Amino acid sequence: MKEWMKEIEINASIDQVWKLLDGALEDMQKIMPQVLDHQAVKVTKEGVGSIYRQKYKEGKRIEEYDVETLEYVNTPANKKLxxxxxxxxxxxxxxxYELSAINEQKTLFTYTCTNKPLKGFLKLFLFFASDKIVVQFCERVKKVAEEEYENTKVLVK
Incomplete structure (x- = not known):
C-alpha cells in the first residue's frame, strides 16, 4: 500500500472549502471534473456508512464504483470526510479530506490518499508513483475555493 499526504492553506472559509467536498455534484465537479455522476445508494443520518455510486471518466473509459463514507465529522471548526x-x-x-479553520477567512486543508494494489503486478507500478496527482488536486481545491470565496465577498459588498 502507498500513502500520500499534502497540507495546504486556503484563503477561504472552512464552509466554502467543505462545500466542494461534501456538496452537490456540480460543486464536486469543480475540483474533480472526471466525476460524471454521484448518486446516493444508502444515506445514514451520521454520514458514516453512506454509499454513493459514482461514474468517473478516465480517458475514453467510464468506470462505475461505490464510494463508502468511512469517517465523517462536520463541526464549525473541523470537518473530516x-x-x-x-x-x-x-x-x-x-x-x-480534513479541514481545520485557522480563522474565518483561512482554512488548513489536509488530503491523505492511500492506494492498495489488489493484483501483484501493480505493486511495482505503485512503487514508482509520485505525489504529483495529490499535489495537483490540493492546488485545484485551493484555486477553486479561493476564487469562489472572492466572488462571494464581491457579491456581499
Missing part, C-alpha cells in the same frame, strides 16, 4: 472505494477491481483507494 474519509471515503473508500475499489477501482476497476485493481486498487482499493481511500481519500481523507
Amino acid at each position: 474519509k471515503v473508500g472505494f475499489t477501482l476497476a477491481k485493481m486498487f482499493e483507494i481511500t481519500a481523507l
Whole structure:
C-alpha cells in the first residue's frame, strides 16, 4: 500500500472549502471534473456508512464504483470526510479530506490518499508513483475555493 499526504492553506472559509467536498455534484465537479455522476445508494443520518455510486471518466473509459463514507465529522471548526472505494477491481483507494479553520477567512486543508494494489503486478507500478496527482488536486481545491470565496465577498459588498 502507498500513502500520500499534502497540507495546504486556503484563503477561504472552512464552509466554502467543505462545500466542494461534501456538496452537490456540480460543486464536486469543480475540483474533480472526471466525476460524471454521484448518486446516493444508502444515506445514514451520521454520514458514516453512506454509499454513493459514482461514474468517473478516465480517458475514453467510464468506470462505475461505490464510494463508502468511512469517517465523517462536520463541526464549525473541523470537518473530516474519509471515503473508500475499489477501482476497476485493481486498487482499493481511500481519500481523507480534513479541514481545520485557522480563522474565518483561512482554512488548513489536509488530503491523505492511500492506494492498495489488489493484483501483484501493480505493486511495482505503485512503487514508482509520485505525489504529483495529490499535489495537483490540493492546488485545484485551493484555486477553486479561493476564487469562489472572492466572488462571494464581491457579491456581499
